[in-house]
Amino acid sequence: MELNARIPSGPIQDKWDKARFEMKLVNPANKRKHSIIVVGSGLAGGSAAASLGELGYNVKCFCFQDSPRRAHSIAAQGGINAAKNYQNDGDSVYRLFYDTVKGGDFRAREANVYRLAQVSVNIIDQCVAQGVPFAREYGGALANRSFGGAQVSRTFYARGQTGQQLLLGAYQALERQVQAGTVQMFPRTEMLDLIVIDGHARGIVTRNLVTGDIDTHLADAVILGSGGYGNVFYLSTNAKGSNATAVWRAHKRGALFANPCFTQIHPTCIPVSGDYQSKLTLMSESLRNDGRIWVPKKKGDKRPPDQIPEDERDYYLERKYPSFGNLVPRDVASRNAKHVCDEGRGVGQTGLGVYLDFSDAIRRLGRKTIEDRYGNLFEMYERITDEDPYKVPMRIYPAIHYTMGGLWVDYYLMSTIPGLFVIGEANFSDHGANRLGASALMQGLSDGYFIVPYTVGDYLATNKLEKVNESHPEARNAVACVQQTVQKLLSIKGKRTVDSFHRQLGKIVWDYCGMSRTAEGLETAIAQIRELRDEFWENVNVPGSADDLNQSLEKAARVADFFELAELMCIDARERNESAGGHFREEYQTPDGEAQRDDENYAYVAAWEYRGYGNYPTLQKEPLEFEYVHPSQRSYK
Amino acid sequence: MATTVIGARETRPARFWAATNGKKVVMAITGAILFLFVIGHMLGNLQVFEGPDKLNAYGRFLRIVPEILWTVRIVLLASVILHIWAAVQLAARKIQARPVGYAKHENVVSDYASRTMYWSGPILLAFVIFHLLHLTAGVIHPGGEFVEGDVYHNVVAGFQVWYVSAWYIFSMILLGFHIRHGAWSMFQSVGINHPRYTPILKKAAAVLAVVIVLGYISIPISVLLGLVK
């Protein structure tokens, strides 16, 4: 299979215009004759379904939650970037493009990133018009803040709930289309397989999570906006229900999976407190604007923080990166936290934590200012840990937060299966090896509102699709596969719970394919994952039946896919013999411990092709060319 | 796929009334009328302390123009009917809205008065009926003859019966609770709420409720203590 990214020719500034002009259009009167399936109702899926509905297509939107408003985009706190240059501080589309490519450690596709930066300005306009209550200046203009180490203020925000407000905007637009009759919403319905007929994606098989019904839904195009796969790690900042089943089943039907090893660790999460822990809670990155990160200089120093004198503290980020200090990008901050904890200088009972200290900021700015800026975050921290961050420094530790990898897509966001489009976190396209803060919301909305509605139209206008029905052998085959998996899971009746397997899988991946990786460790992980997977299929205990609401069954099907995906992550990580962004291979680092890229040999997208259960996947390479942003060693010193 | 339902051809006021929000607006407006009446009535009643002549003169004054008297009475009656009608329908809706009740339910922030409106209301209705029969129509008048026109006599004779006074006092305390909630709640129902003024309004409602209760019950208490004879 030859990967063709279909990047339009011409200067980068004109590519998207050119592409849009060259796209074929669907006659307005014919739009309602085309049906489109959207899986997922988050920022990407929700906005795509709403926009396609507005255009007049016949849309079916699916989510596993009880309402489209619950998609995990809702939990994003910090903000959304846009190259508006409202602050007159020298921002531009080009600068946002440049920062994103560089921040992604030169493993993203330039043309896609440029388009993302271009479209970012429209997103803000759209969201404002929808009634998203962005923060404002007294004069009534939109407020901005600098975020995640950016040197310009280009982040728009709605308190600490930007993701929630943007999602509700998309959700409301979606519900408007539901009422208008253009979108049919299927909550509590999970996609369990993709139907591919004559090489084109033509539908999905779903399980109704209330009645257990396995249904076939056919369409002219399928769009996956089902989010990332951070829950492979069991403990992550993702929602408990976030899963990779939709993308993984599509992968098994022929869609290539790109850069699975590029996962992002967020540096500021509340540390794990016990083995019952079900998820990790993120504390907004904005805290690093005023908080200072430190650990004791001495190993195993168990004194309470206020009894450690100033000269026995190591403000390691400020020491190592004098120009960026505590605001270094996420991957750098996370790796350093792990590093000091590995040295035995971690704090808290588990020794897996570092201090994020606001006492200087409180002394300098007053408690009131700090309260205004971070009040709700401090409250949340206290609620969870029972410690008052105004008095005791916060304890933080990195946690899995986002996955840059995902299904491979071309410039038109179409996967290697014609008619299957992938948007938002589920695809791989825009963030390279590391995502900058406040960029995920931007990507989800740009894909959903402004890109996929055009490109799907082009696909529909240029492909003549035969009419198909549910009795097509491929559709029947997909249904049979799903039924078989469900029955198999229920029939094992082993001794271990689904969660116990998931927890163990997560620990393996975290230990060997987490913040730092080695070839040897990854080999170990692959062997362990395979062994655990085999045990899972022999010894898992899924209680209940298939014909009603059965949460254990839902989890089991997702975990089964996580096993296979985890293995692919490790394979990809081992294959990539360099360090880049979130992928840090201990063998490849600069003398002072920074990630060492190998542009000569690894400036490509690793796209993996599924080769059957247990078989080694085939690697396809999409070379990355950097015409505009020249690869350099990222330096934040 | 839009289906047009041609059912009962409701007019806009009918739909307004059908919505719980509309009913609450009606309850707020009728409640406000009744609230003003309660204040006026109390001020009139307090003239009992100025002696029989004054009070009886006030009674006669009210009857000088029967058209005005009956207009007021009709407005009050209509208010009472609408107020109760809306309340009954809301109460029915409340029962329908939670067919399976909680095994345990705790209240977190609400006050006693707001939760007991459904109880204080019907008891007040019973009181009003008794009160009209007692002191307006004179049909039920324990404690001596009802003398048409001699308001002072009727009041004093009536309240000298301890259980009449007790019932009156009990009802007035319930009225106090009803006003405690109703006097600010009617603003909320028509859409007036402001973080600065509503707390003041709530306090004012509480103060007014106490004043009204004290104003009304001062009469039977004074009669029982022999201060008014």
Next chain:
Amino acid sequence: MRVRLKIWRQKSPNTRGQFVSYPVDNVNPDMSMLECLDVLNEQLTENGEEPVAFEHDCREGICGSCGFMINGIAHGPLPATTVCQLTMRHFKDGEELLLEPWRARAFPLIKDLIVDRRAFDRIIASGGYISVSTGSAPDGNTLPVPKEAADRAMDAAACIGCGACVAACPNASSSLFTGAKIAHLGTLPQGKPEKDRRAIRMVTQMNLEGFGGCTNIGECTGVCPKEIPLEVIAAMNRDYLRGNWHARDNVVTTIRPFTEWSYGSKLQIDEQSQS
């Protein structure tokens, strides 16, 4: 610490439910209420029993999936906290906790502690939006929004749609939920053009769903995890009243409430046109 969980178990909407009592030992005071249920479910699964079905997703208090009554209080005793962030240290060692689902006719029970809250989606679909199609928006700074208005809109927009307001209301009214959306959109200049229509449609849909009426009791705000103020209900009443006054036609579009989960039939949109 140890607790005893007395949980409402009901297999399906049409079967009888009952409370079943489960002891949970080894409760860590730092775990959340939901993690405590996880521990119980692991035990139940290992013993061959069916685990307790409860709704949850983000577990950081924002998605609005979780929620049930703990000892008669929606989301439990800690103010402004969903059950996913309610840590066990707020309970006493050995305490018995009564876990009961939201109860309202408009929230039919699905299983154990899970109820169907699609009525909320229908209320939003009936008018809880600003009608602006993708691409038709002017520049974000074209319309100045006073900071105060933006802040107030944000206060109302913080609603997570969990349903605790309905659960706690003695009338089972959804006025806080509906009011929050009406106040959020109505406070912003962008939302003003369709203010009247929005209020009429949303209120009509809310009434159609079988929620009770608001009698200004205020329990809803007491349990609201986002502390949405009662003020939003006044905003709803105001907009509804004004909308009815302004309205020149009698057409209200509503969605016919439904409770089934098999999707054989499509959504029924009712246009009630009146003389």
